[in-house]
Amino acid sequence: MGNPLSNDSSQRKPHRFGFLLLPNFSLIAFSSAIEPLRMANWVTGEDCYETVLISHDGEAVSSSFGVQTLVDCSLKDIPPLDAIFVCGASPIARTGNEAVIGWLRRQGQANVALGGIGTGSYLLACAGLLNDYRATIHWWDLDALREEFPGTQVTNNLYEIDGNRYTCSGGTASMDMMLFLIGQHYDMNLAAKISEQFICERMRTSDDQQRIPLKARIGASQPKLIEAVTLMEANIEEPLSTDDLAFHVGVSRRHLERLFKKHLQTVPSKYYLELRLEKARQMLRQSDKPALQVGLACGFSSASYFSTAYRNHYGVTPREERKRAAETEERQPAGTQFGRSTLISN
Numbered sequence: 001m002g003n004p005l006s007n008d009s010s011q012r013k014p015h016r017f018g019f020l021l022l023p024n025f026s027l028i029a030f031s032s033a034i035e036p037l038r039m040a041n042w043v044t045g046e047d048c049y050e051t052v053l054i055s056h057d058g059e060a061v062s063s064s065f066g067v068q069t070l071v072d073c074s075l076k077d078i079p080p081l082d083a084i085f086v087c088g089a090s091p092i093a094r095t096g097n098e099a100v101i102g103w104l105r106r107q108g109q110a111n112v113a114l115g116g117i118g119t120g121s122y123l124l125a126c127a128g129l130l131n132d133y134r135a136t137i138h139w140w141d142l143d144a145l146r147e148e149f150p151g152t153q154v155t156n157n158l159y160e161i162d163g164n165r166y167t168c169s170g171g172t173a174s175m176d177m178m179l180f181l182i183g184q185h186y187d188m189n190l191a192a193k194i195s196e197q198f199i200c201e202r203m204r205t206s207d208d209q210q211r212i213p214l215k216a217r218i219g220a221s222q223p224k225l226i227e228a229v230t231l232m233e234a235n236i237e238e239p240l241s242t243d244d245l246a247f248h249v250g251v252s253r254r255h256l257e258r259l260f261k262k263h264l265q266t267v268p269s270k271y272y273l274e275l276r277l278e279k280a281r282q283m284l285r286q287s288d289k290p291a292l293q294v295g296l297a298c299g300f301s302s303a304s305y306f307s308t309a310y311r312n313h314y315g316v317t318p319r320e321e322r323k324r325a326a327e328t329e330e331r332q333p334a335g336t337q338f339g340r341s342t343l344i345s346n
Helices: 007-011 027-044 098-109 120-126 139-148 173-185 188-197 214-218 223-234 242-249 253-264 268-286 291-297 303-314 318-331
Strands: 015-021 049-054 083-087 113-117 159-162 165-168
Touching (some): 015 027, 027 083, 027 113, 027 173, 027 188, 083 098, 083 120, 098 113, 098 120, 120 139, 159 173, 165 173, 173 188, 214 223, 223 253, 223 268, 242 253, 242 268, 253 268, 268 291, 268 303, 268 318, 291 318
Parallel strands (some): 015 049, 015 083, 083 113, 113 165
Antiparallel strands (some): 159 165
């Protein structure tokens, strides 16, 4: 769409985003979503974005931190909007949402772009607005979303942009999603400038996945398994042998292997290798270290061993991974009261 820093930007109509705040909404997810929009206006000196804060009845809404946030309007008197983002409750409020769900359905019928921030994705799914769409939600609620809404293509990604449906996992992932949308509306240069203002190391893409804690996957009933994995994560550069892991955890090698097979469907050595390769992939994408240094930092004794293991697992060599990541980055950007503010500007 051209350079937002050019003179032509003053001729554009601002994008108007509505944020529907549900009681007990996540404050960090909400602020991470609106701050990039405010910064877009500040960096360009133009009104690139307007925001409208909405509640069910037009009254202030309490966040998960107890902060009362003033809003601009109720569901009955919203102005025309380009997109509406549902800032969901934390944890999910599964009852009392009938009026909001009906209202969301009407917005979908009007072809308004709809987004879910954190558990806001759950309400969109309840309204049938994520059927046949890719969508995501916080890792805590992934399984529930998959089970309750089989028509939704639920992913573990940080965020998903599928047509005019925008969903993210919450937390700081809402900033990544907004940076991506800003890059689409304007250009990558503006998104990068905003990222720099927030001391954001990099703009994560929709391919980046949430890290689901092991305790959440298998529960707390297997302390020896969790202890073994914790040891693996703490010893990436100099991997421990399976015998050493078993010794430090206080079980036999055979028992440790049974635990991994039963709960993780793999053996300790393979799980450990995948952890190291995952760390290597992160380093290749986020640092400028030579591939050999990355391999050594992740416990691979030679470049050939690292390259072979990486290619067998990911289908590309470390050098090809870095090149692909660079190409992707070029294409994708990636009780106190708050005052009411419809227009976010400098």
